[in-house]
Amino acid sequence: SRHHQLVKVISLHLLALSSPLLAARFLAILLDGDLEYTPDHELKVSLKTEQPEAVTTKLRDAGLLLLPAGDVVKIKACDFCDGDKRDPIPYAEQLQEKLGGLSVPKELKIGFNGCGMACYGAVTEDIGIVYRRKKFDLFLGAKPIGRNAHVGIPVVEGLEPSKLVPLVVAIVEQFRQEGLPNERFYKFFKRVQNIQGFMYQEVPTLVALEPDVC
Template identity: 30%
Template sequence: MAEVKMIPLAVNGGIGFGAKLTPKQLIALGTYLDDDTEVELTTFQQIIIQVPENKVEVATEELEKVGFSVYKVGPYVKSLRTCGFCQGAEEEGMPIAIELNKRIAGKSVPFTVRPAYTGCPNACGEPLINDIGVIKRKDHFELYVGGQAVGTNARTGVLLKDGLEPEELYELVDKVLEVYRNNGRKRERIAKFIDRYGFDALKKDVGVS
């Protein structure tokens, strides 16, 4: 009998007030786990499960029915890491975070991209040490690129542009990912890509003066 190919899926409870799951979600998740299965919980508020290749579509549909978001694992944009929105959904821009995640999560890129969002300058969502970081400051947004949390060359991201309206933010993030997708090398993180490609060249390509 041919060995069943297992496909990894990354699931989380969606963008909201912190990383929380409901009992209904846990029950649904358990249907895809054996008693001795180890479940990986990532720093990006995702749970990694293994599903038989022929059940990926059904599993995705059933998990989404109970409120999970399901993503591919590999060289894709990860789901948006967020802060806890301690001042409230509207004040800290949760609708913006949800829309940004919807637009970018799961997009193909040369190497895994970790985006993060925080609703105020306290930066609890750690946007400055991730590949793409967004900070809401009053009624506008700042976009940072090239942060890196690990390694001897760990560093904070560089401000690409501030004072952004929501639509400007979405468009600029899309442009950054497009430049990276078209010019990045396989397994080249955004930080290394910016070092090689040049921050000024990136700014020019995305239309930032």
């Protein structure tokens, strides 16, 4: 209903909840809501209210980052080794500012990892960004779930940092313009074959597969 506001709080700022005071405030705000912890390390909040803005304002004021639920862009950044590896953080923030929460044909996750360890699994997201030797590597079109799951296709190594944000914005814009309703990003890449000049490459299937049941 129009009174039913669903908000999501992404993991980037979840660390802040390790403060007992903030956690207590957060729970107090959500006293009447449902809270679900998702496989993407998000807190998904559902509650019925006549005044959704009053709730979202309180959550924002508590220092949390909110995203609308549904088919939107999500930036999934690592914790940059608890902030020790700071150099790439401004680029993650710019992407969040320009793209976070934007509506897309199907939910689009952009993984952003601060070093070549990529320990938060950026290469398994729809778009994967890895900072390495002061430059960026870019991966497109991973399929993160299912028996034929695969990582993204590496399309650029050693991208100049100044080119990262405009390129990722252009990729997302192409998906917004040309993607079919409900079309996942890896299927979109396979169908259009060319995203911003990067050509699709067939991913080898290593197991004999029956068709997906869902």
